[in-house]
Amino acid sequence: MADKPLAGAGLRGQSAGATALCTVGKTGSGLTYRGFDIKELAEKAKFEEVAYLLLKGKLPNQAELDHYIAKLKGLRGLPDALKTVLEQIPKDAHPMDVMRTGASMLGNLETEESFDEQQDVADRLLAVLPSIICYWYRFSHDGVRIDTETDDASVGGHFLHMLRGEPASELHARVMNVSLILYAEHEFNASTFTARVCASTLSDMHSCITGAIGSLRGPLHGGANEAAMAMIENWASPEEAEREMLGMLERKEKIMGFGHAIYRESDPRNAIIKEWSKKLAEDVGDTVLYPVSVRCEEVMWREKKLFCNADFFHASAYHFMDIPTKLFTPIFVMSRVTGWAAHVFEQRANNRIIRPSADYIGPEKNEWVPIEARD
Ligand SMILES: CC(=O)SCCNC(=O)CCNC(=O)[C@H](O)C(C)(C)COP(=O)(O)OP(=O)(O)OC[C@H]1O[C@@H](n2cnc3c(N)ncnc32)[C@H](O)[C@@H]1OP(=O)(O)O
Numbered sequence: 001m002a003d004k005p006l007a008g009a010g011l012r013g014q015s016a017g018a019t020a021l022c023t024v025g026k027t028g029s030g031l032t033y034r035g036f037d038i039k040e041l042a043e044k045a046k047f048e049e050v051a052y053l054l055l056k057g058k059l060p061n062q063a064e065l066d067h068y069i070a071k072l073k074g075l076r077g078l079p080d081a082l083k084t085v086l087e088q089i090p091k092d093a094h095p096m097d098v099m100r101t102g103a104s105m106l107g108n109l110e111t112e113e114s115f116d117e118q119q120d121v122a123d124r125l126l127a128v129l130p131s132i133i134c135y136w137y138r139f140s141h142d143g144v145r146i147d148t149e150t151d152d153a154s155v156g157g158h159f160l161h162m163l164r165g166e167p168a169s170e171l172h173a174r175v176m177n178v179s180l181i182l183y184a185e186h187e188f189n190a191s192t193f194t195a196r197v198c199a200s201t202l203s204d205m206h207s208c209i210t211g212a213i214g215s216l217r218g219p220l221h222g223g224a225n226e227a228a229m230a231m232i233e234n235w236a237s238p239e240e241a242e243r244e245m246l247g248m249l250e251r252k253e254k255i256m257g258f259g260h261a262i263y264r265e266s267d268p269r270n271a272i273i274k275e276w277s278k279k280l281a282e283d284v285g286d287t288v289l290y291p292v293s294v295r296c297e298e299v300m301w302r303e304k305k306l307f308c309n310a311d312f313f314h315a316s317a318y319h320f321m322d323i324p325t326k327l328f329t330p331i332f333v334m335s336r337v338t339g340w341a342a343h344v345f346e347q348r349a350n351n352r353i354i355r356p357s358a359d360y361i362g363p364e365k366n367e368w369v370p371i372e373a374r375d
């Protein structure tokens, strides 16, 4: 893995456009948002500050941040027609499908009529996506119609409050803040590229975000945090984890939460979320899941030189906060909507429709056969 060539299928290694938002895998810091190192942002910033940085182009001063947080707080309410739609979605639906439908329905109710509205539309989506998922989850699972207009200052605290019906602890709000920062932006990943392709046709913001949610859902992308959890929760000890992983590798199965399309030796987000997962493990007195996760990391590096990506230790971290596994990827959406929207702005500002070519591999020439004469 350490010397993998960045070329070949999947457009790997080819530049598909320019961005001022993010660098991934450059020598040195590894991941930056508008030139700020991810480690520094995760340590010092509020997620709302990072959202402002991505969406408005600079770090806010205190007055701007206060104003932005107040604005987001004021945008958490759900229109009645959206509540009605969410109430129709069954309990066993996948929450990513709920997010996709929620974003799409909002596009019917609050249509972006002109690109002049794009900043407000992005802020509205950022504020309301946690409300969408929690309203549906609590209605379908607990039979309650929650009030989504809480007074929590942070997006992460707001989400946990709605999910549990009580304000989050300081530790949990802090971890959510870090997690949302880590997931906010990542250059031309599959879901962001989806958003940009959609934007390049001059489509509306809700369509771009709805399409991006669909791309994020898959287990090779955002869905890997849920898939990693589904795997590690089966193992009762590091020894069992090692045995099972060796079997999976022997059978050439993909192990979710490992590897990356761009990074070669490590994903800089992993060390950060791993540290928080460790703190949470101590907080809940875990003696199984964290040691199992650490053993998985050791085995994959020893056997395959494959490293944990951002998703792997997110699984245990979210689990220790008692977040249901199927809500893991929707949290990714709540964060990445900032990166997606910022890329849509960037695409629109310097647009040419994205339309690559294909290498044709079909038949050279076919003879038309009337339908009654076909096999
Ligand atoms: C936030 C995010 O979206 S991070 C990504 C989340 N996704 C996952 O965790 C899913 C698991 N990982 C993967 O499927 C891949 O590593 C991807 C999709 C992330 C990257 O895919 P690619 O760039 O095509 O991988 P890459 O070219 O580095 O693969 C090299 C080799 O390692 C293998 N490999 C890569 N990741 C894994 C893995 N997680 N488990 C087992 N083998 C793997 C590949 O099968 C390939 O083997 P081969 O040469 O024998 O075919």
Ligand SMILES: O=C([O-])CC(=O)C(=O)O
Pocket (backbone or CB within 6 Å): 024, 183, 185, 186, 188, 189, 190, 221, 261, 262, 309, 310
């Ligand atoms: O960049 C990628 O391909 C996937 C990823 O890590 C992300 O989107 O955060």
